[in-house]
Amino acid sequence: MNNIIYLDAAASALKPESVIKAETEFLRDSYANAGRGVCARAVAVDTTVSHVRKKVADFIGAEDETQIIFTSGTTDGMNRIAKIIDNPVSGETLKNKTIMVSDLDHHSARLPFEVLRNSFDCKIVLCPMDRNYNLMCSDLPKADVFVITAMSNVLGVAQDVQGLISAARKKNPNVITIVDAAQYVVHEKIDVQKWNCDFMCFSAHKIGADTGLGVMYIKEPDRWVSPDKFGGGMVSRIVGSAASSNYSVKWETAPAKFEAGTLPLTQIIGLEPAIEHLISHRPNLDLIKYLYDRLSKNENIKVITERDSAMFTFVPKNMHVLDFGVMVGTMGLCLRVGNMCAGWLHNLMELSGTVRISVGSWNTMSDVQKAADIIEGIVK
Numbered sequence: 001m002n003n004i005i006y007l008d009a010a011a012s013a014l015k016p017e018s019v020i021k022a023e024t025e026f027l028r029d030s031y032a033n034a035g036r037g038v039c040a041r042a043v044a045v046d047t048t049v050s051h052v053r054k055k056v057a058d059f060i061g062a063e064d065e066t067q068i069i070f071t072s073g074t075t076d077g078m079n080r081i082a083k084i085i086d087n088p089v090s091g092e093t094l095k096n097k098t099i100m101v102s103d104l105d106h107h108s109a110r111l112p113f114e115v116l117r118n119s120f121d122c123k124i125v126l127c128p129m130d131r132n133y134n135l136m137c138s139d140l141p142k143a144d145v146f147v148i149t150a151m152s153n154v155l156g157v158a159q160d161v162q163g164l165i166s167a168a169r170k171k172n173p174n175v176i177t178i179v180d181a182a183q184y185v186v187h188e189k190i191d192v193q194k195w196n197c198d199f200m201c202f203s204a205h206k207i208g209a210d211t212g213l214g215v216m217y218i219k220e221p222d223r224w225v226s227p228d229k230f231g232g233g234m235v236s237r238i239v240g241s242a243a244s245s246n247y248s249v250k251w252e253t254a255p256a257k258f259e260a261g262t263l264p265l266t267q268i269i270g271l272e273p274a275i276e277h278l279i280s281h282r283p284n285l286d287l288i289k290y291l292y293d294r295l296s297k298n299e300n301i302k303v304i305t306e307r308d309s310a311m312f313t314f315v316p317k318n319m320h321v322l323d324f325g326v327m328v329g330t331m332g333l334c335l336r337v338g339n340m341c342a343g344w345l346h347n348l349m350e351l352s353g354t355v356r357i358s359v360g361s362w363n364t365m366s367d368v369q370k371a372a373d374i375i376e377g378i379v380k
């Protein structure tokens with residue numbers, strides 16, 4: 001297994017030693033639940049969770065840690081936002097609203113909103129794209145909700161999130177803006193205040209932390225009166241007696257209000273070293289440029305991405321991408337083949353699938369040189 005060259009960072013990052021160490025020490029030496037206990041260990045875990053929350057707030061430029069909600073990942077976050085913003089208690093319902101999505105969107109970002117088309121009679125409109133598949137700030141349709149993919153997981157280009165949000169607000173000052181930053185977070189510094197977005201999500205596992213954890217930023221947590229999940233840890237008090245029909249439940253304030261149930265504590269403990277590691281070890285995109293310069297000369301390869309993309313995506317001209325994936329896999333290369341859960345973009349590009357190479361801090365020039373040797377050998 002150690003001869004494997006792992007070039008699939010965009011699917012999930014390998015874990016730095018510091019993350020493994022922090023999680024192991026927590027599980028072995030200081031484990032307890034958070035938000036429930038009063039014993040010393042439980043209090044220490046509470047303190048650590050709020051410390052990590054503050055770290056995340058700083059990492060994404062949030063005003064304070066009450067805006068940071070732990071989820072199980074980007075998919076969970078996007079699905080939850082679709083429920084949170086239907087807020088009949090405060091009179092904000094999605095019924096008949098116009099939702100702008102784009103063909104850059106990952107299925108996780110777009111489907112939770114696409115399904116509202118039927119259940120809420122919502123209208124889906126598309127954000128315009130230029131010929132290089134970048135989202136355009138001009139000629140945006142007027143929308144009530146705008147889902148923005150900050151970086152496509154196929155094309156790897158950072159979008160002008162700030163410009164898009166500002167343009168959408170010129171059409172409708174009340175538009176609710178939701179950013180999928182699952183890929184963007186790996187390569188670029190997020191600044192949610194500069195973006196001025198209402199929501200933003202990313203997955204911890206793509207930045208070197210563990211699976212089962214994500215971050216959902218909410219700009220105005222108090223605005224969204226009804227939580228989308230219910231359970232322990234998010235109830236402040238029950239007013240009245242359950243025996244009478246006249247009782248009500250008061251929610252905790254954010255973030256607890258949006259964090260029903262036990263949090264993924266081990267993963268949260270690993271998030272701080274993962275963020276620190278990412279900040280000092282962003283993926284070396286010279287490796288991607290090397291692949292581009294070498295493989296774009298190959299007549300049997302059609303390159304999809306640009307030279308300065310965060311990933312290298314291509315199609316072998318003389319074989320199916322799945323066959324290609326199996327062949328390179330037997331030679332020790334781990335890369336991604338298929339439609340990357342970006343079916344709309346692949347339809348637009350008239351491709352059934354692509355091959356994607358993405359790098360993390362563990363990859364070296366020698367990895368991509370060997371990968372290029374293997375790929376050239378297979379497509380010839």
Ligand SMILES: Cc1ncc(COP(=O)(O)O)c(C=O)c1O
Pocket residue numbers: 010011073074075076106108109149151152153180182183203
């Ligand atoms: C752009 C983008 N959005 C959303 C997701 C979904 O992330 P997760 O599966 O961690 O929820 C991914 C994962 O590949 C992604 O690349």
